[in-house]
Amino acid sequence: MNKDTLITQIKKKKSFLCIGLDVDLAKIPPHLLAEEDPIFAFNKAIIEATHDLTVAYKPNIAFYEAYGIKGWQALDKTIKYLNSNYPEIFTIADAKRGDIGNTSTRYAKAFFEDLAFDSITVAPYMGKDSVEPFLAFKDKFTILLALTSNVGGLDFQPLKIGETPLYQNVLETSKTWTNAEQLMYVVGATRPEYFKAIRKIVPDHFLLVPGIGAQGGSLEEVCKHGINKDIGLLINSSRSIIYASTEKDFAEKSRHEAQKLKQQMQAYF
Amino acid sequence: MNKDTLITQIKKKKSFLCIGLDVDLAKIPPHLLAEEDPIFAFNKAIIEATHDLTVAYKPNIAFYEAYGIKGWQALDKTIKYLNSNYPEIFTIADAKRGDIGNTSTRYAKAFFEDLAFDSITVAPYMGKDSVEPFLAFKDKFTILLALTSNVGGLDFQPLKIGETPLYQNVLETSKTWTNAEQLMYVVGATRPEYFKAIRKIVPDHFLLVPGIGAQGGSLEEVCKHGINKDIGLLINSSRSIIYASTEKDFAEKSRHEAQKLKQQMQAYF
Numbered sequence: 001m002n003k004d005t006l007i008t009q010i011k012k013k014k015s016f017l018c019i020g021l022d023v024d025l026a027k028i029p030p031h032l033l034a035e036e037d038p039i040f041a042f043n044k045a046i047i048e049a050t051h052d053l054t055v056a057y058k059p060n061i062a063f064y065e066a067y068g069i070k071g072w073q074a075l076d077k078t079i080k081y082l083n084s085n086y087p088e089i090f091t092i093a094d095a096k097r098g099d100i101g102n103t104s105t106r107y108a109k110a111f112f113e114d115l116a117f118d119s120i121t122v123a124p125y126m127g128k129d130s131v132e133p134f135l136a137f138k139d140k141f142t143i144l145l146a147l148t149s150n151v152g153g154l155d156f157q158p159l160k161i162g163e164t165p166l167y168q169n170v171l172e173t174s175k176t177w178t179n180a181e182q183l184m185y186v187v188g189a190t191r192p193e194y195f196k197a198i199r200k201i202v203p204d205h206f207l208l209v210p211g212i213g214a215q216g217g218s219l220e221e222v223c224k225h226g227i228n229k230d231i232g233l234l235i236n237s238s239r240s241i242i243y244a245s246t247e248k249d250f251a252e253k254s255r256h257e258a259q260k261l262k263q264q265m266q267a268y269f
Numbered sequence: 270m271n272k273d274t275l276i277t278q279i280k281k282k283k284s285f286l287c288i289g290l291d292v293d294l295a296k297i298p299p300h301l302l303a304e305e306d307p308i309f310a311f312n313k314a315i316i317e318a319t320h321d322l323t324v325a326y327k328p329n330i331a332f333y334e335a336y337g338i339k340g341w342q343a344l345d346k347t348i349k350y351l352n353s354n355y356p357e358i359f360t361i362a363d364a365k366r367g368d369i370g371n372t373s374t375r376y377a378k379a380f381f382e383d384l385a386f387d388s389i390t391v392a393p394y395m396g397k398d399s400v401e402p403f404l405a406f407k408d409k410f411t412i413l414l415a416l417t418s419n420v421g422g423l424d425f426q427p428l429k430i431g432e433t434p435l436y437q438n439v440l441e442t443s444k445t446w447t448n449a450e451q452l453m454y455v456v457g458a459t460r461p462e463y464f465k466a467i468r469k470i471v472p473d474h475f476l477l478v479p480g481i482g483a484q485g486g487s488l489e490e491v492c493k494h495g496i497n498k499d500i501g502l503l504i505n506s507s508r509s510i511i512y513a514s515t516e517k518d519f520a521e522k523s524r525h526e527a528q529k530l531k532q533q534m535q536a537y538f
Contacts, residue, residue, distance in 0.1 A: 022372070062375035063369055068383050069341050077335070096368050098392060099331055100419040103291070106331035114337050123367060125414055127421025145394055150369040151397025155442055159430045166425065166435065171426055220508045 001090055001118045002139050003181075006206070007230045009055050009088050014269045015262045016231050018056035018092065018208065021046065021078065021239025022063045027243050039067065039074035044081060046242055049251035051086050053258040056234050058092035058208075071197045079115050090234070092208065093117040096145065098126050104133035112140045119143055121186060121208070125171045128177055135179035141206075142183055146170055146198070149188025149211030167194075171201045184208055187226070189217025189235070195225035206232050212261070213233060213240035219264050227268055270359055270387045271408050272450075275475070276499045278324050279355050283538045284531045285500045287361065287477065289507025290315065290347065291332045296512050298519045308336065308343035313350060315511055318520035320355050322527040325503050328359035338446050348384050359503070360394075361477065362386040363412065367395050373402035381409045390413055390455060390477070393439045397446055404448035410475075411452055415439055415467070417479030418457025436463075442469045445460035453477055456495070458486025458504070464494035481530070482509035488533050496537055506530060 010016050021043050025033065028042045035041040047057065054187035059078060064071035064163075081164055084090055097107040097120065111120045116211075119141035122131055135141040147157050147167040157167040166171070174183055189197055198207070207226060209218035219235060226233050241261075245253035271485040279285050290312050294302065297311045304310040316326065328347060333340035351360055366389065373391075380389045381403075388410035391400055393516055403411040416426050416436040426436040433441070443452055456467055458480035467476070476495060480486035486502060495502050510530075514522035 036317050060368070060372055062366070062372045062379070065379045066375040066383070068345070068379070069338055072338050072341055094368075094396075096366065096392070097331070098423075099329070099363075099365050100417070103329055103331045106335040110331070110334045110337070114335070123365070125392050125394045125425060126365075126417050126419060127424030127426075129421040130417050131421070146370070148395050150395060150398050152398040152400070155396030156394060156435065156439065157396075159435070159438065161428045161430060161435075166428070166430075169428065170425065 005088070006055070006090050010088070010231050011269070013055055015051065015053055015055055015265055016233050016235055017054040017258060017265065018058050018234040018236040019046070019050055019241055019258065020094070020210070020236050021057055021059040021242065022238045023074070024063060025067070027246070029246045029248065033186045035069070037074055037077065039064070039071065040077045043074070043078045045251040046208065046221060046254050047082065047086070048145055049255040050241070050258045051089065053262045054089070056090040056092055057082060058094050058236055060094040060238070072192065076115065076145070079117060083116055083153070087107060091117045093120040096121050096123050098123040098130045099207065101129045104130050108134045108137055112137045119184065121145065124174065131174065132178050135177060135182050140182065143172055143208050144170065144183055144185050145192055146185040147187045147191055147216065149190040149215050151190075153188060158197065168197065168201060170267055171198065175202065186210065189222050190215055192218065192221035195222060199225055199228065204230075206234060208234045208236060210236040213237045219261065223268055231268065235261070274357070275324070275359050278359070279500050280538070284322055284324055284534055285504055286527060286530055286534065287327050287503040287505040288315070288319055288323045288510055288527065289363070289505050289512065290326055290328040290362070291507045292343075293332060294336070296515070298515045298517065299510060300517060306343055306346065308333070308340065310348045312343070312347045314520040315348060315523050316351065316355070318357065318524040319510070319527045322524070322531045323358070325359040325361055326351060327363050327505055329507070336421045345384060348386060352385055356426045360387045361412065362389040365390050365392050367392040369395065370398045370402055373399050377403045377406055381406045388453065390414065393443065400443065401447050404451050409451065410502070411450055412477050413439065413443055413454050415454040416456050416460055416463055416488065418456050418459040418484050422457060422460075437466065440467065444471070452480065455479065458491050459484055461487065461490035461493070465489060468494055468497065472497060473499075473501070475503060477503045477505060479505045482506045482533040488530070492537055500513055500537065504530070504534075
């Protein structure tokens, strides 16, 4: 998918919501456990209930990997289902990968070609030659961790290199890499005070923003300095949408939660 | 596995070699492609030919993930084969994972419980609460990226926070985390000049050292400042051992290469 297609979808749906498909069998409605593939059954129901409200889905790969081969089969079915039925929707493999050059190419092929995701999250610690192999794939996006929403995000990311915090150095440096226009950045909603400085460095790139909802971030605070001419934000919510209910009405309730967030987004169009 | 068991094995075998099982179907002997599971057939042959020379095996997970469900099946068979036949050998899932707390726990379960690896490599960028979930597993080791062997390793890792390079800050900070004695660190052989400073900060921890062989690092240079009272090093070699030949004699030739490295290690016992 290219950036224009994503922007067109955002403007058409008046939404910049991303739904995190972080499927935990201990949290899904128990009646689904009788299904042949409970993870896929759950995802399919959530997708059917929310696809007109959201512009992106983001499975966190850890949740699938935790179920071994069955988990990978469920992930494969989920991405195929999305790509066949809703090709306009942007898909994010939240994998936080990153390795030396030839190895990153392996990860890129796995997620961009075999699984056919539109994008993947990548950790920056190993630098340029661990990220550029992902950027080499045309019409695929690499979403670099910049400032994460967790408490430990403050351990290293804001430490100052001279006058510049590490996460800003990551933003600045990554802009010089080949195909940098295919970058997006993870910036947690729990740190809205940083968005102003981030937008000075990357005014045009999309930011993937986790941390709304269960983690306590505020949509309004993020939008204040985060939004740009293309909207430029993908606001992720996982648990508060997908686990809105564990009863038979779970899909309907997840739609209700997604609808609430989408309604808050109307003000920005 | 606990640390004493690893040290005992190292002293018994007079080896601190780790063999990287980075299986690329385009590089393995072509006659193996006729096997039902070529990846596992290759790994089994390499393991049979080298298990008395090495103290650890390290599959890089990217290579398995790249083959989708078949790759995961081959990884599962490989780790089961190792754990059944050579339980004394230390196993490393070179996965470079790391995510927010509850998600890291998922990855830890996948690699420590389901696949039953002894250790996993983890990226530090997301800080304490992304690493401690791995450290919570008893008798399992978390191998934190400190100073990597690739060119991009210099993009952020040596940048100075005040007087201290980032990778040293990572070492210092991680020592304060719960169960820090279960940490090991990745330090590339391509940066031997840094080992002295690293050993001042972490005199007792094991260091996993990639970059010998194909990447150009020198065993002697690394040992000069890297070795400690327990040896404290795992020297990884992948390509130069496992791809020593693409003929029918590939396993024998891989043994020959492993033997050469092991012989160089004799001097340190």
